[in-house]
Amino acid sequence: MPLIEILETRSLTTIQDLGRHGYRQYGVPVSGPMDDVSSRLANYLVGNDENAPLLEFAGVGPVIEFKDPILFSMGGWIRATLNGDPVESWSSHFAEPGDVLDVGTIRSGVYGYIAFSGGIKCAPILGSCSTYVRARFGRPLKGGDKLKINPTVQRFNEVSIPNELLPVPVSEPIRVLLGPDLKNFTEVGISTFLNSEYEVTKHSDRMGYRLRGPKIEHSERGSDILTDALPLGAVQVPANGNPIVMMADGPTTGGYPRIAVVASVDLPRIAQTPPGGKIRFRSIKIDEAQELFRRRERGMAALKKFLQGEIRAFRVNINGENLTIFLEDYE
Amino acid sequence: MLYIKDVGDSAIAIVLGNEIDEKINIKVRAIAKAIEENVRGVEVVSTYATIYVYYNPEKFTYSRILYEIKPYLDVKSISDKGRIVEIPVLYGGDFGPDIGFVASYNSLSVENVIKIHTSSLYRVYMLGFLPGFAYLGGLDPRIATPRLKTPRINVAAGSVGIAENQTGWYAIESPGGWQIIGRTPLKMFNINSSEPTAVLPGDLVKFRAIDEKEFQRIYQEEWKDAPY
Numbered sequence: 001m002p003l004i005e006i007l008e009t010r011s012l013t014t015i016q017d018l019g020r021h022g023y024r025q026y027g028v029p030v031s032g033p034m035d036d037v038s039s040r041l042a043n044y045l046v047g048n049d050e051n052a053p054l055l056e057f058a059g060v061g062p063v064i065e066f067k068d069p070i071l072f073s074m075g076g077w078i079r080a081t082l083n084g085d086p087v088e089s090w091s092s093h094f095a096e097p098g099d100v101l102d103v104g105t106i107r108s109g110v111y112g113y114i115a116f117s118g119g120i121k122c123a124p125i126l127g128s129c130s131t132y133v134r135a136r137f138g139r140p141l142k143g144g145d146k147l148k149i150n151p152t153v154q155r156f157n158e159v160s161i162p163n164e165l166l167p168v169p170v171s172e173p174i175r176v177l178l179g180p181d182l183k184n185f186t187e188v189g190i191s192t193f194l195n196s197e198y199e200v201t202k203h204s205d206r207m208g209y210r211l212r213g214p215k216i217e218h219s220e221r222g223s224d225i226l227t228d229a230l231p232l233g234a235v236q237v238p239a240n241g242n243p244i245v246m247m248a249d250g251p252t253t254g255g256y257p258r259i260a261v262v263a264s265v266d267l268p269r270i271a272q273t274p275p276g277g278k279i280r281f282r283s284i285k286i287d288e289a290q291e292l293f294r295r296r297e298r299g300m301a302a303l304k305k306f307l308q309g310e311i312r313a314f315r316v317n318i319n320g321e322n323l324t325i326f327l328e329d330y331e
Numbered sequence: 332m333l334y335i336k337d338v339g340d341s342a343i344a345i346v347l348g349n350e351i352d353e354k355i356n357i358k359v360r361a362i363a364k365a366i367e368e369n370v371r372g373v374e375v376v377s378t379y380a381t382i383y384v385y386y387n388p389e390k391f392t393y394s395r396i397l398y399e400i401k402p403y404l405d406v407k408s409i410s411d412k413g414r415i416v417e418i419p420v421l422y423g424g425d426f427g428p429d430i431g432f433v434a435s436y437n438s439l440s441v442e443n444v445i446k447i448h449t450s451s452l453y454r455v456y457m458l459g460f461l462p463g464f465a466y467l468g469g470l471d472p473r474i475a476t477p478r479l480k481t482p483r484i485n486v487a488a489g490s491v492g493i494a495e496n497q498t499g500w501y502a503i504e505s506p507g508g509w510q511i512i513g514r515t516p517l518k519m520f521n522i523n524s525s526e527p528t529a530v531l532p533g534d535l536v537k538f539r540a541i542d543e544k545e546f547q548r549i550y551q552e553e554w555k556d557a558p559y
Contacts, residue, residue, distance in 0.1 A: 024385065025376045026520075026528045027462045027502075125522050135462045135503050137522070180336050180344055226349060227459065227466060229376050229383045231342045253378065253459025261339030264388065289340035290388040297389050 001121065002068035002149040006141050007100070010060040012206075013141045015120055018051045020128035020137070024252045030232065031130040031137075031248050034111045034206060034271035035076075037167050037300070042075030042115035044304045045092040047156035052119030053129040055141070057112055059274075061103025062141070064114070066095040070149055071156055076112030079104040091160035092117075108169055109272035118150035132249055159307050164315060164324060167268070173282035174270055176235065176260035177289055181225055184257035185237070189217035193235075193259055194281055198243065202275040206249040209270060211279065215241025216259065223257060230254045233262030233270075235281075245270055263289040265296050302326040333404060335397065340388050343396055345404065348380035351468055355380045356456050357408050360533040365403035373399075377532050378457045379466070413533045415452070418500075418515050420491050420538050421546040422448075426514035433476045433493060433510050444512065445540050447471045453498065453536040463502025463520030463528045467536060470498045482508035489515045491538070502528065516541075516550035 006013070016039065019032025033039035033056055040050040048054075055062070061078065074080060074089035080103045087093055087101070089112070095101065106112050122129040122138070131138035141147075182190065198213035216237045223239040230236070234246045236256040245262060246254075247270075262270060263284060273279055305311045311328045338344045345362060348355045356379060363377040366384060373396070374385040386396050422445045423430045434441045453467040475496045484506050486492075491500045492509030501507055502519035519529045530536060541549075 022374055023462075023527065024374055025458060025532070026526075027458045027460060027464050028527070126527060134505070135520075177337060177339050180338050226351065226379055227457070228378050228381060229338075229342075229344070229459070231339045231383075231385065233339055251460050252376065253457065258338075261342075264340050286337045286340055286393045290392060293340060293388045 001151060002070050002116075002118070004070065004116065004147050004149065005065045005067060006143060006145040006147070007063040007065055008143045009057070009062045009141055011058045013055060013057040013062050014131035014133070015053050015122055015129055015138055015141070015147075016056045016131060017053045017119075017129045019130050019248070020126055020132070023126055024229075027252050028126065028135070029132065029249055029252055031128070031132045031206075033113065034248055035109075035113075035268040037268045037296075038075035038111065038272075039113045039115075040300060041090070041161060041167070041303070042073050042113040043119075044307045045073035045075075045090070045159060045161070046071050046115050046117035047152065047154060047308055048115060048117060048119055050304075052115065053122055054113055054115040054120060057103065057114075058110055060105050061112055061114065064101045064103070066097060066099045066101070067146075068097055068149075070095050071117035071158070072101070073115050074103065074112060075115065076106055077108040078106055078112050088160065090166055092156065092158050094158060110274050111271055116149045117156055118152040121148040121150050134249065156308070159309075161303070161307065162313070164322070165303060165313075169269070169272065173280040174266045175263040175284045175289065175292070176233075176266075176281050177263060177286060178260045178283050179258070181257035181259065184218055184221045184223070184225065185259055186217045186219050189219070189237075190259065192216050193237075193243065194283055196280070198279045198281075200273050200275050200277045200279065204275060206247055208247050208250050209245040209273075211243045211245065213242070216243060217241065218257065221257075224255055225257050227253050227255045228258075230258070231261055233264070233267050234258045235260045235262065247271065263292065265289065265292045337393055338383065340393075342383055342385045343393075343400070345382040345384070345400070346380065347382075351379050351456065353454060353468070356454070356468075357533075361406050361408045362403055363532075365406040366400055369403060370399050376459075378459070413454070413535045414531075415535045415537060416530050417537050417539050418491075418517060418529075419541040419545065419549060420449075420513040420515050421543060422513035422540055424543075426487075426490070427512040429479070429492070429510035430512040433474060433512055436476050437474055439473065444474050447474050448498070448512065449538045449540055451537075455530045455532050455534045455536060457532050458528060458530075461501070461503060461505055465499050465502075465519075465528075465530055465536075467497065467499050470496050472496065476510050478508040479510065482506055483511075486511060487514065489517065489519060491515060514546075516546050516553055518553050
């Protein structure tokens with residue numbers, strides 16, 4: 001079975017797949033990638049299905065030695081070298097036995113992904129290979145760890161994601177759905193939340209992102225609620241008025257009022273905002289949030305087929321608007 | 332009362348109230364079970380007074396998910412008494428370092444704290460916060476005690492504790508601020524089981540005091556194939 005060896009890790013580096021679903025009622029969070037767009041793209045680049053286990057790191061990546069020929073890719077804006085020569089992220093590359101990949105720093109964002117064709121072999125815990133350190137489902141990787149890669153029958157080519165289709169960071173406000181605990185906030189408090197700039201503090205990690213900015217005012221109902229469920233992206237506001245956004249490893253329940261929940265489509269953008277980065281929030285309704293999500297998923301599905309050679313893509317300009325058209329052949 | 336609210340774009344909340352109330356929680360469990368058994372492709376979590384239904388917005392629109400769950404809102408509460416789960420606990424000593432404080436804070440003897448803790452039947456209202464962490468209702472106010480001023484960095488798995496008017500256990504090792512009065516040799520969270528927690532919402536819990544010998548006997552049996 002093909003093997004890689006982690007020579008060195010330089011930040012929290014864990015194995016993730018798309019998460020541990022079905023156990024929230026037992027207090028087990030879903031975990032999974034902080035940025036599922038980047039992780040899925042990394043997998044598509046090497047011919048994997050989106051749930052294949054891959055590596056996630058924060059800020060600075062690991063040094064990896066390939067013991068066997070393996071097709072790999074990196075998702076994220078990463079400065080990396082293969083045997084000392086620069087190697088592009090958002091592309092797949094063949095590595096030969098003895099090759100050393102030094103995954104360096106992330107140029108833009110926080111989380112990066114390294115995928116291997118076939119996916120990392122692991123023994124699933126409660127149906128998933130996602131690491132959840134708190135409960136010792138897996139553990140952070142370190143130098144000396146050897147990871148097996150599932151053998152693949154199919155041989156995939158080196159491909160790249162065209163520049164125009166890359167998930168470029170934008171500085172638009174983060175879209176949220178207000179509630180469910182709006183009664184715990186004053187009109188002023190809600191207005192503060194929607195009209196202020198918040199900074200991501202360094203106390204931000206896979207459990208949650210702690211933001212700092214103008215304090216959000218609670219109503220007489222106060223800053224405690226009867227313990228209740230916390231969906232991914234829930235924005236809690238404790239007594240100190242500073243919002244906390246629940247992320248992949250966040251607890252399934254909590255006791256602070258929830259002013260809003262981040263729209264699924266914008267979760268990767270929060271995850272990729274580094275400490276010191278600024279966030280604003282904008283309220284949208286559920287129909288819009290779901291339509292944005294579905295539109296994104298259609299785009300991801302088309303991109304996957306394009307990368308795996310099943311469809312062709314063209315860039316056209318219609319009435320001044322640049323569009324990408326994916327063409328699928330029908331029998 | 333019953334109203335439904337969207338909580339983000341991938342979950343809805345069916346809200347039956349806003350308090351710790353056994354009757355409400357029985358109704359919550361009945362609706363949660365009915366949805367779980369009948370609606371495919373969703374994940375159901377019940378809390379004190381609310382049922383959360385997590386879904387994929389690519390598979391269900393908001394209106395579709397409302398339509399899917401509607402038939403189960405009217406379900407009759409099962410007059411289920413719930414399973415009674417007995418939890419053996421070795422109280423005090425090294426495993427219950429705070430039992431002395433709980434006793435003196437409430438002007439009771441340690442024996443009386445144990446007697447009171449083991450004589451109630453507690454309802455499991457919900458699980459959350461950490462894997463296998465149970466929110467129990469019914470702690471006798473005579474032994475209610477505030478949290479530690481300084482939380483411990485490490486509380487061993489199986490530790491049984493009290494915090495304000497709550498009692499429960501740490502199913503996995505974790506930092507924690509509860510007053511630890513004892514430890515159970517049972518695996519309260521088990522990854523090798525399809526139902527990974529020792530209790531489920533709706534169960535009734537009784538604590539039973541055991542001695543060191545029985546603790547070791549049960550512990551060897553439970554943990555012989557490695558940590559959860």
